[in-house]
Amino acid sequence: MTVARSILLFVIAALAEIGGAWLVWQGWREHRGLLWVAAGVIALGLYGFVATFQPDPNFGRILAAYGGIFVAGSLAWGMVVDRFRPDRYDVVGAAICLVGVAVIMYAPRAS
Template sequence: MATIGWYLLAALSEIAGCFAFWAWLKLGRSPGWIAPGLACLILFAVALTRVDAAHAGRAFAAYGGIYVACSVAWLWLVERQVPDRWDLLGSAVVLGGAAIVLWGPRAAA
């Protein structure tokens, strides 16, 4: 799978895992949400380690932009709250930053 695919899987898994706890603790859902939430968080960690990056810090930094954009998509698609222009602008800014971190030219080591 390509780097962007691993990032998207990581983001979806992390958001779903965290949302499971949100549903339990903030929306009054059953504690039965914990097990799938934990499974999603484990999948998130595994997916993020599959990203093609030489250093964890750079992979995690770039992931931050993907996470923000996917969270805004989650807001819209799952929570049925239409993102406003600030959500969209913020997502575009962090995606630009993620691209710079991940694919910016590097001096030869």
């Protein structure tokens, strides 16, 4: 259950961070206005709290592993929201990142 909870928290964090950055991008770069930027800033702030609920007590480990989630999640976001088509190198790179997440977060460790 701990692994499932951790994965769910990573997904929530990715939605908040990637979604927040996308809202800022839309507000500023696509000229949708300051309300979009403000919503993005709020989402980015929420992202900062999500990691505190991870069961592992090591900040550095959680943020390092989250980096792999961010890479894969960003490509997935682009596919769903912006109709981005990743090439095979994007997919292979994201898969490598997710393997890194699994090793960093879920490898058995001596207590």
